Structure formats: C-alpha cells, structure tokens
Amino acid sequence: MAINFRGLLGLLSLITLAASDDLPTLYEYYTEGGIKSGLSVDQPYFTLNGKNISIYSGAMHYFRIPPELWQDRLRKLRATGANTVETYIAWNIHEPQDGVFDFGDGGTESGGWADVARYITLAQEEDLFVILRPGPFINAEWEFGGFPSWLLRNEGIVVRTSDSTFMSYVERYFAQLMPILAELQFTKGGPIIMFQVENEFGFSSKIDMDYLQQLYDLYKSSDLVELLVSNDGPDVGQSGTLPGKLFQTVDFGADAKNNFDKLIKIQPNKPVMDMEFYTGWLDHWTEQHHTKSLEDFTNIYEDILAYPGSANLYPFHGGTSWRFLGGSNNGPGDNSGFNPVTSCYDFDAVLNEAGDYTPKYNVTRDLIKKYNTIEVATPDPPEVKERRVYDSLDLNGQLKFEDILKQVPDKIDSDVPLSMEMLPINQNSGQSYGYIVYHKEGLDISADSLLTITGHVRDTVMVLVNNVLISKPLTSSDVLEEFGYWKIENGNITLTTEDLEDATLDLVFENWGRVGFGNFYYQFKGLTDDNQVFLNDEELNSWTIYPLEFKKAWNQNLTDWGEVEESPSGPALYKATLTIDDEDDITDTFIDMRDWVKGFAMVNGMVLGRYASRLGPQQTYYVPGPWLQKGDNEIIVFEHSLTPASQIKFTKDVIFDTP
Numbered sequence: 175m176a177i178n179f180r181g182l183l184g185l186l187s188l189i190t191l192a193a194s195d196d197l198p199t200l201y202e203y204y205t206e207g208g209i210k211s212g213l214s215v216d217q218p219y220f221t222l223n224g225k226n227i228s229i230y231s232g233a234m235h236y237f238r239i240p241p242e243l244w245q246d247r248l249r250k251l252r253a254t255g256a257n258t259v260e261t262y263i264a265w266n267i268h269e270p271q272d273g274v275f276d277f278g279d280g281g282t283e284s285g286g287w288a289d290v291a292r293y294i295t296l297a298q299e300e301d302l303f304v305i306l307r308p309g310p311f312i313n314a315e316w317e318f319g320g321f322p323s324w325l326l327r328n329e330g331i332v333v334r335t336s337d338s339t340f341m342s343y344v345e346r347y348f349a350q351l352m353p354i355l356a357e358l359q360f361t362k363g364g365p366i367i368m369f370q371v372e373n374e375f376g377f378s379s380k381i382d383m384d385y386l387q388q389l390y391d392l393y394k395s396s397d398l399v400e401l402l403v404s405n406d407g408p409d410v411g412q413s414g415t416l417p418g419k420l421f422q423t424v425d426f427g428a429d430a431k432n433n434f435d436k437l438i439k440i441q442p443n444k445p446v447m448d449m450e451f452y453t454g455w456l457d458h459w460t461e462q463h464h465t466k467s468l469e470d471f472t473n474i475y476e477d478i479l480a481y482p483g484s485a486n487l488y489p490f491h492g493g494t495s496w497r498f499l500g501g502s503n504n505g506p507g508d509n510s511g512f513n514p515v516t517s518c519y520d521f522d523a524v525l526n527e528a529g530d531y532t533p534k535y536n537v538t539r540d541l542i543k544k545y546n547t548i549e550v551a552t553p554d555p556p557e558v559k560e561r562r563v564y565d566s567l568d569l570n571g572q573l574k575f576e577d578i579l580k581q582v583p584d585k586i587d588s589d590v591p592l593s594m595e596m597l598p599i600n601q602n603s604g605q606s607y608g609y610i611v612y613h614k615e616g617l618d619i620s621a622d623s624l625l626t627i628t629g630h631v632r633d634t635v636m637v638l639v640n641n642v643l644i645s646k647p648l649t650s651s652d653v654l655e656e657f658g659y660w661k662i663e664n665g666n667i668t669l670t671t672e673d674l675e676d677a678t679l680d681l682v683f684e685n686w687g688r689v690g691f692g693n694f695y696y697q698f699k700g701l702t703d704d705n706q707v708f709l710n711d712e713e714l715n716s717w718t719i720y721p722l723e724f725k726k727a728w729n730q731n732l733t734d735w736g737e738v739e740e741s742p743s744g745p746a747l748y749k750a751t752l753t754i755d756d757e758d759d760i761t762d763t764f765i766d767m768r769d770w771v772k773g774f775a776m777v778n779g780m781v782l783g784r785y786a787s788r789l790g791p792q793q794t795y796y797v798p799g800p801w802l803q804k805g806d807n808e809i810i811v812f813e814h815s816l817t818p819a820s821q822i823k824f825t826k827d828v829i830f831d832t833p
C-alpha cells in the first residue's frame with residue numbers, strides 16, 4: 175500500500191486515487207458511473223448500485239468510543255477489508271432531558287458523543303458503508319435499552335408498544351433524528367446502506383405488531399429510502415418482522431448453516447445475513463470474564479462466509495459504557511434476578527477495550543480476503559498507540575460524605591420518598607443516573623432499633639447513622655444476599671446498640687443501570703412505590719432528598735477537600751493528582767482498582783465506570799489519552815467502604831479477575 179494512503183483518504187472525493195495497486199476505493203468501486211440504486215435483496219445475494227456485495231460489517235457503538243478515537247477505530251475496521259460499520263443510535267444520548275435534543279456538542283452531558291452525524295461522516299471518509307440501528311429500542315446492554323429514563327415519569331407508559339404516549343415521544347425524537355440520517359443515505363451520496371427497525375422484536379415480552387407497523391410507517395415517511403430490515407433470533411420465525419416490508423436478518427453466535435437454513439425457509443430466494451455474529455460475550459458482575467476461543471471464532475465466521483452469508487461482527491470493538499450508562503438484565507418475577515453488566519464492554523471482541531489488535535484481527539482480515547471477490551484499495555492497519563503505566567499516586571484529598579452533600583445544588587424536601595425519576599429537577603426530567611440520598615435529621619433512635627425497607631431495593635443502599643456507615647460494604651459476592659442489596663426482600667438492619675438522640679439518618683441508593691432486555695419492570699431507582707421504610711413499627715416519611723448525579727462540570731468543581739483520614743467512618747471521595755510535564759507523555763492507560771472495594775472512578779470530571787472489585791470480573795478502568803492534559807489531571811474515586819486504598823495505581827493492560 176502506498177505510504178501516503180492515509181493522507182489521500184481525506185481527498186478521495188477530489189482526486190482519482192492512483193495508489194500503488196491502482197485499485198479504486200470501495201466507494202469509487204460501488205459508485206462508478208453514478209448512483210442509481212441502493213442495497214437490493216431482489217435476488218439470492220446482495221447488490222449495491224447493481225454490483226454484487228457481501229456485507230463484511232463490524233459493530234462499533236459511537237457512544238462507547240471516545241469521540242477523539244472514532245477515526246482510529248474506524249480505520250482499524252476498514253484495514254481488515256471490512257466494508258461496513260454498524261452502530262445503534264441511543265435515544266438517551268440524544269434527548270437526555272424531556273424535549274432537550276443534542277445532535278452536536280449541545281452542552282449536555284452527552285458531549286461529543288451527541289454528534290452521531292460526525293461518526294457517520296468519518297466512516298465515509300474512512301471508506302466504509304454504514305448500517306444504522308436507530309431503534310428506538312436497542313438493548314445493546316445499554317441503560318434502559320437506549321430509552322431516556324424521563325419516559326418513566328408518564329404514568330402507565332408502555333415502551334416498545336403502540337401506546338400513544340410512548341409513540342408521541344418516539345415521533346418527536348424521530349422528527350429530530352431522521353432528517354439528519356436521511357441526508358447521509360447512500361443514494362443521496364452518503365454511506366448509509368441499511369436501517370434496522372426495532373431490535374429483536376420477536377423476543378419482546380409484548381409483541382405488538384401495530385407498534386412495528388407504526389415504526390415502519392415513521393421510517394418510510396422520514397424519507398428513509400435505503401433497505402429496511404428487522405433482526406431476530408433464528409427461532410422466533412416471523413414474530414418480530416413485517417414480511418414483505420422488512421428484510422429479515424438473524425443473529426447468532428454459532429451453528430451458522432442450521433440458522434441460515436431456517437432463515438431461507440421463511441425468506442426464500444434472498445441473501446442471508448447474521449446481524450450479530452457474537453465475537454465473544456458480555457460480562458455481568460460476579461461472572462467470569464467471557465471469551466470465545468480463536469478456533470470457534472474462526473470456524474464459525476468461516477461457516478458464515480462460506481454459506482455464503484453476510485455478517486456483522488458483534489462487536490468488532492466493544493469499548494466502554496462510559497459514565498453510568500451501562501445497562502442491566504433481569505429475570506422473571508420479582509427483582510431478585512436483577513443482573514447488571516460491567517462498565518467494560520470488551521466482549522473479547524476483535525479489538526479489545528483499549529482498541530488493541532487481538533488474535534481475532536488477523537483471522538478476520540484473512541477470512542475476508544479469502545472470500546471477498548471485490549478488489550478495492552485497503553489501508554494498512556494503523557499502528558497501536560503505546561500505553562503508559564504512570565507512577566502510582568498518593569491520595570491528596572478526601573471529601574467526607576456530609577461535605578459532598580453540602581455541594582449538591584438541588585435538595586428536595588418531600589413528605590413521601592420520591593424515586594430518582596420523579597424528582598422535580600433537570601427541567602422536570604428527574605434524575606437519570608448516579609446516586610440518590612434520603613436524609614433525615616433530629617431522630618431519636620433507641621438501642622437495637624430495626625430499620626426495615628419493604629420490597630427489593632433498587633439497586634443497593636448504604637445506611638449511615640450520624641454519618642457513620644453501618645451497613646455492609648460489598649466485600650464479597652455473598653454480601654449481595656444480605657440487607658442493602660437487590661436480591662433480598664423486606665431487608666432489615668439494626669441501627670444502633672445504644673440510645674441515640676437527635677441523630678441523622680442517610681439512605682444512599684446507587685443506580686446500577688436500568689434493564690435493557692426482556693421485561694421492563696422495576697426501572698425506577700431509589701425508593702420507589704414498592705418500598706416503605708420503617709423504623710421499628712413506625713413508617714418514616716418527610717425526607718430531604720439529595721440527587722447525587724456526578725455530572726462532569728459539578729465533579730470538576732468539588733471543593734472543601736480535607737486530609738485523608740486513617741480510618742474513615744463513611745463513604746467518601748478520594749483525590750489524587752496526575753501531573754504530566756511533557757505533552758509526549760500523554761498516552762492511554764488503565765487505572766487498576768483491585769485495591770479498592772466498591773464505587774466509581776473519574777478522570778478530570780469524566781466518570782469512567784462503576785467498580786466492584788470483590789465481584790469482578792472488571793478490575794481496570796480504561797483512560798483514553800485524549801482525556802488527559804499536560805499539567806495536572808484530577809483522579810477522583812468514590813469509595814463506599816471504610817477501607818479505601820492508599821494509592822491510585824495504573825496498569826498497561828486490562829485485568830479481568832473474579833475473586
């Protein structure tokens with residue numbers, strides 16, 4: 175490949191590429207002679223603009239990759255010979271508050287992630303086609319399957335159905351989103367060749383065909399002219415699609431021939447596509463890190479290509495569920511089966527969480543080369559950027575829990591305990607993420623008093639009496655079976671062994687991410703309609719509620735740091751300063767949280783993710799270099815337990831460990 179290929183990529187539309195191979199770019203190949211038609215499934219194979227195409231796609235979610243690194247990851251995908259990138263679009267990124275839209279850096283918490291058009295345009299610059307899955311439901315192990323939490327403020331709303339309240343919000347959101355996407359379609363000169371309507375609708379707990387039809391009509395009336403598809407597991411038949419209107423794809427991680435045969439039975443004489451060929455698997459807390467062997471990956475991918483079929487590698491690069499936006503799964507019945515997913519979304523994918531090449535990379539490249547009959551110019555894989563293990567840092571500040579609360583801007587007095595979503599904050603959109611504190615003062619608590627919270631807590635609660643933590647920190651997965659955690663119902667705890675007068679009581683709830691798949695019950699966080707709090711036999715009401723959202727600007731503004739205590743009495747923030755003198759020393763790194771117990775970490779105000787080292791498997795937190803700066807960088811940890819580590823440590827590579 176010509177040495178200057180990268181520089182040329184940006185000029186592709188202006189010049190005819192005369193690379194050393196004399197090969198056209200992918201885009202030139204498919205648009206030569208003008209664009210007349212998009213992706214067609216009118217024959218047993220795909221064509222694009224009348225030319226044969228097999229779709230070699232990789233999933234990479236723009237909201238899981240630092241925007242500064244989008245281009246690097248896209249080029250790594252293209253360099254395998256893949257011709258397409260696929261991404262979901264997350265509604266909660268683009269409408270973080272009711273009626274507040276962000277499709278650029280609109281100053282919301284979504285920051286650069288809001289600029290989805292830039293991601294699509296970058297993909298085109300990197301010579302990739304694009305498959306979009308705008309949902310509005312996406313699952314993706316993402317918070318609430320992509321839905322904004324403020325939807326829950328509408329009593330009785332039923333998401334993923336034709337419920338008119340839900341649909342009115344979908345229509346309002348699509349009216350903003352779809353014009354942006356319409357302009358970027360292939361037949362209008364953009365890279366988008368396919369849209370997926372909804373996601374695995376055949377697995378929905380409420381199959382409402384009217385809803386699917388209404389979504390289809392919305393896509394159509396939004397001037398989306400490229401191929402519209404559905405995607406479902408291979409065994410749900412046509413229960414999640416609109417035959418004749420949506421082209422059906424399937425998702426599976428193994429057994430390619432059998433699964434494609436099933437698809438051909440219900441959709442004969444059409445090409446076949448695995449919309450999610452699982453490159454590995456996701457991790458819930460307490461599980462062992464999931465992997466898929468190189469051998470399985472190789473054999474199954476080859477089975478798909480040899481069938482012959484098309485596939486979207488799910489994912490090519492998983493990345494990270496930044497901030498508090500990782501989602502959860504659950505089980506049937508009550509909320510004891512709640513099952514949150516780690517912030518790390520490595521997935522054992524083709525690129526790892528930090529964007530390094532794994533052994534699956536060359537296999538992908540070699541298999542695509544073996545089966546692809548279309549010869550176009552392909553860039554060389556970009557060099558992997560070096561990662562640094564910065565020196566361990568001593569802590570240089572502690573902010574006690576009561577001093578954190580003093581800095582919360584909105585506190586709400588309420589007779590009844592409001593859940594996060596129902597708080598009158600964020601322009602009446604409630605609180606979406608983070609922690610919520612229910613605080614009482616002036617309590618007389620007699621010795622051996624019992625605090626009971628009825629129902630299951632959502633999702634965990636710490637109890638502080640006079641600012642002293644009395645509930646059990648998450649020092650092992652066994653603790654999940656005790657008071658303060660979601661598994662048990664009607665849990666209780668003894669508040670004191672002596673009589674206390676004029677005491678304070680704090681209930682500190684953490685939201686571990688809303689469910690994104692299956693049934694959507696139990697999505698409210700904090701104290702909900704299913705919970706009552708009793709002090710012995712007396713129900714406690716009249717709380718002062720503190721939303722602890724940990725938004726970036728607020729995090730960067732925290733003050734009143736004190737000395738680090740030898741033995742803290744409650745959860746606290748701990749701070750360390752990473753000073754980088756030389757611009758060249760700024761690289762990606764990982765923070766190693768193995769010496770810490772439970773909480774979350776942030777860098778320069780940006781929340782990197784939740785940690786729960788005694789649960790595992792995630793032990794390290796990816797810090798992208800572009801988020802570090804020359805000079806001082808503030809690393810802050812919110813530790814729940816009374817045993818904080820004494821240092822912040824770094825590591826070069828990701829560490830998975832389930833104790």
Ligand SMILES: *[C@@H]1O[C@H](CO)[C@@H](O)[C@H](O)[C@H]1NC(C)=O
Pocket residue numbers: 219226
């Ligand atoms: C397109 O693919 C089909 C199916 O493999 C094949 O029969 C046909 O010859 C191909 N057309 C071209 C122009 O290569």
Ligand SMILES: *[C@@H]1O[C@H](CO)[C@@H](O)[C@H](O)[C@H]1NC(C)=O
Pocket residue numbers: 532533536
């Ligand atoms: C992948 O291929 C590149 C280029 O051919 C080679 O330099 C590299 O060593 C290969 N990596 C592995 C793990 O085989």
Ligand SMILES: *[C@@H]1O[C@H](CO)[C@@H](O)[C@H](O)[C@H]1NC(C)=O
Pocket residue numbers: 624626665666
């Ligand atoms: C308190 O919880 C324990 C289990 O942890 C249970 O055995 C006991 O009955 C509960 N007490 C009350 C009064 O509910």
Ligand SMILES: *[C@@H]1O[C@H](CO)[C@@H](O)[C@H](O)[C@H]1NC(C)=O
Pocket residue numbers: 727728731
């Ligand atoms: C930062 O702190 C100042 C002083 O306390 C306050 O006026 C301002 O609103 C804070 N900004 C944010 C984003 O919290």
